[in-house]
Amino acid sequence: MSDLDLDELRSELSDFAVSEKKGGLSPRDERIITGFEEIQRFTDQHGHAPRHSEANDIFERLYAVRLDRLRALDECRTLLAPLDRQGLLSGPSFDPVAPVESMDDDELLAELAGAAGSSDITELRHVRTAADKRAAEEIANRAPAEDFDQFKPMFDQLARDVKIGTRITQPIRKDAGFLKANIKVGDFFIVDGQTTYVAEVGEPIRAPNGESDARLRVIYSNGTESNLLLRSLQRALYKDETSRRISEPNAGPLFSGDSEDGDLASGTIYVLRSKSDHPLVAANRDVLHKIGVTGGDVVRRIANAKLDATFLLAEVELVATYKLANVNRTRLENLIHRIFDVSRLDIEIMDRFGNPVIPREWFLVPLFVVDEAVERIKDGTITQYRYDPETASLRPVS
Template identity: 70%
Template sequence: MANDLDLDELANDLADFAQPEKKGGRTPREERIIAGFEEIQRFADEHGRAPQHGEERDIFERLYAVRLDRLRSLEECHSFLMPFDRQGLLSGAEITASASTDEIDIGALMADLEDAIGDPEITELRHVRSAEEKRAAEEIANREPCPDFDRFKPLFEQVRIDLDSDVRTTRQFVKDAGFLKADIIEGQFFILGGQVAYVAEVGETFRAPNGETDARLRVVYSNGTESNLLRRSLQRALYKDEAGRRITEPSAGPLFAGESDDEDIASGTIYVLRSKSDHPLVSANRDVLHKIGVTGGDITRRLANARLDPTFLMAEVEVVATYTLYNINRVKLENLIHRVFAPAQLDIEIKDRFGNPIVPREWFLVPRFVVDDAVERIKDGTITDYIYDPAAARLVQQKEKSGKHP
């Protein structure tokens, strides 16, 4: 996409071919064009084909494809390039673009290319690195399949739940609004190119040629891909993406409030349900498998169509227990309960009535007495200090769960 290409870096790359002295009677401009054409030829030798456009292509291949389009269209270049064209690149068929002009602004790139070729003030730079050096130093990253995506998938699902329940929010990126690349740290989530991006790893900090500090990131995306890019590259991409956003850290917020706001309700009911499904996994764990949620309405009405709802495992359910609480933030309370019992969340996939796979998220392998304990800790305000330990079948304090006990 257009966001993947930085026009300043494009101009710098073209500037690498600047050679102020004449060779063989050719002008400096002709020498620069020939040098650029030789880069395309080397690509063709290595890959056995001309460079092509396309979002899935390497950034350098896309650059060469734009450059070749431009050289093909400039008749004045043919006279001195044809003797070098041993592969027939100039006379070959036009490259078929697999990306739309909306995704890659070809006109803007070609105009920038033309300016860079024709204006010696742009191309006659000093102490510039070669394209090969840039490749090694910058290592402009492409997205590749993430081999251990199963490890990150639950994180993306939790972020989706947090956003839906307003536990997390998003903040739009505005340039010069105070967000620095140094603020990009491990564990953060962003929205980039329509995908949720997770900063899984931050490498060693180093000093870039311009004197600023930078670091290499491993960024995993919600579509199962990942990329290895510089922190400044991620920052720049987020600035350029009009829909790019930063996802805030989760905040449980007030569960019980002295003053109500638009998100608060007068009362809420924590409900605990047991499924009557004949699914083998459900049948084997029926006594300890419970759906735990919070509602502000009539629980009976909520369960009326359970057998048609994959959220209820496409089966009838029975109410095991209910607990009524007052002046609570219902959505945030439910999200907190699910966080507490997350280690015991049931991993099951159910087909809805249209055959679509659904993964219910509110079913937990938790004994009833533990739910009672959790409700008591909600009432006394200590629940945020606890998490469920499936091995011990009880709530434990978070520091205890971390291993600070014998």
């Protein structure tokens, strides 16, 4: 300490000095004012005083309880009246409390914080740090989406697209470089078990860490919406290990009958008609077709049909083929089978070894309907139709 002069010593010791009260306020008064200022900031931001409702954000409910208790305490009303520029203290109190004289500082602080029960809420009994406040600002209120009727058909269509394979769900991995920039208007995600749609992205704003951010309007499949921050949605997607992005519908034709320069042949859709003498097959021969996809030669694929239970252990007739280019054969085959699933043939036969087999690729569908389905898969409109077995036609989805 001999190396320090008096000024340096005074500077060193000042860090340990007890701060003086500002304006003659006691620590309890300062806590009351700080809590009231938080309520005022909430009111400025949202345009209304905090409200009681289970549908509201946890912080809004806590602020509502705190405001009720401030209104009920005469001492608090007297202290805060000069600061009440929004008339918050003039509203009714819903929560009776004990007289202020019977409370010590800690009891009053607990009252003002609205602390009750769970350990995570007790953290709010004390004045929050800047980090706490930033976290609170990121928590958006969910409210009923008044115009959900405009979005419901989109969610219904999305479900159909996923079912028939024109859209797929993809896991979100942080280490794969999923960024805020990957979130844009029109995106669908699955997070915390809810399908979410990004309806709007607001103007860029500067986050506390200096990065760019934005407010979103997110619509949920349960009919609610929220205005969470873009980075908050990104963080929620990271946190939920089961979160997924839902892909766009397949862009462009899935396949083409006319190969162009640069096309990479991926295989062939084939449509077969069975020559089996099975009574069920014979009775429906003209409309019973096997629809499959192969990456090899179709003729070679069906050469030994009479030995393969998949082909009903009988010779087959090749009635139509459609050449593929640049597609995933498995996904395309699944898509076609889902379209005609309602007309799938229910038949069990015995294979060459006497084991029961249920072939899954035979459908009671006229050939002209298969042709139409292929064309609608090409132009991307197949998701707007469903197969109606009663009329043997593709019908628009109502």
